[in-house]
Amino acid sequence: MTFSWTPHRFSGGALALDVANSVVLRSDPARRIDRFAEPATMDAFPAGANRHGAERTLFGPLEPVDASARAGLVALREAVDRHFRAEVQGAGTPALLADLLEAIATVLRRSGDRPQALDTATARSALLLLTRPEPDRLKICPNCHWLFLDRSRNRSRAWCDMAVCGNRAKASRHYRRNREEPRP
Numbered sequence: 001m002t003f004s005w006t007p008h009r010f011s012g013g014a015l016a017l018d019v020a021n022s023v024v025l026r027s028d029p030a031r032r033i034d035r036f037a038e039p040a041t042m043d044a045f046p047a048g049a050n051r052h053g054a055e056r057t058l059f060g061p062l063e064p065v066d067a068s069a070r071a072g073l074v075a076l077r078e079a080v081d082r083h084f085r086a087e088v089q090g091a092g093t094p095a096l097l098a099d100l101l102e103a104i105a106t107v108l109r110r111s112g113d114r115p116q117a118l119d120t121a122t123a124r125s126a127l128l129l130l131t132r133p134e135p136d137r138l139k140i141c142p143n144c145h146w147l148f149l150d151r152s153r154n155r156s157r158a159w160c161d162m163a164v165c166g167n168r169a170k171a172s173r174h175y176r177r178n179r180e181e182p183r184p
Helices: 015-020 039-052 067-088 094-110 118-130 162-180
Strands: 138-140 147-149
Touching: 015 039, 015 067, 015 118, 015 147, 039 067, 039 118, 067 094, 067 118, 067 138, 067 147, 094 118
Parallel strands: none
Antiparallel strands: 138 147
16 A cells, blocks of 8 residues: 655644654554554655645754664654643653653764754654643644644644544534434
């Protein structure tokens, strides 16, 4: 099956969140898809982020990680997801923060002279998220359960991507409403 990194895949609003969202259906072990499980798909992620990511100008043109750094990127991705998901749900703990900071430090220590490598840029993006002034802008999409930043003026954004998850939710609601109401 061919996979491409489309604009929807970068609806998190921050590189660290887009990387965390590379696991589809994270909470359903039977249907879970890890887009980074295939090295070629992981290697293609930076090109997609350079085209579609919200922070594409912040870190410069991103480059794939070295083969030796793949495990570190996956560990960072999981720490980002655990920490920020718990924060949104009001269950953040000092231990989750420590795990995230440890994963960030590990990546940054190994990065050497590759500041545009995906793992390094993801670590820097996670640090920026930790220092954000408005933590209530971080949300979880009720449809796909991805993390995203709500940058709307009135903080009313409900879905990670209106064109995908918003439409699916509205279509589902329409279907249920029409199915439940008897027609005259």
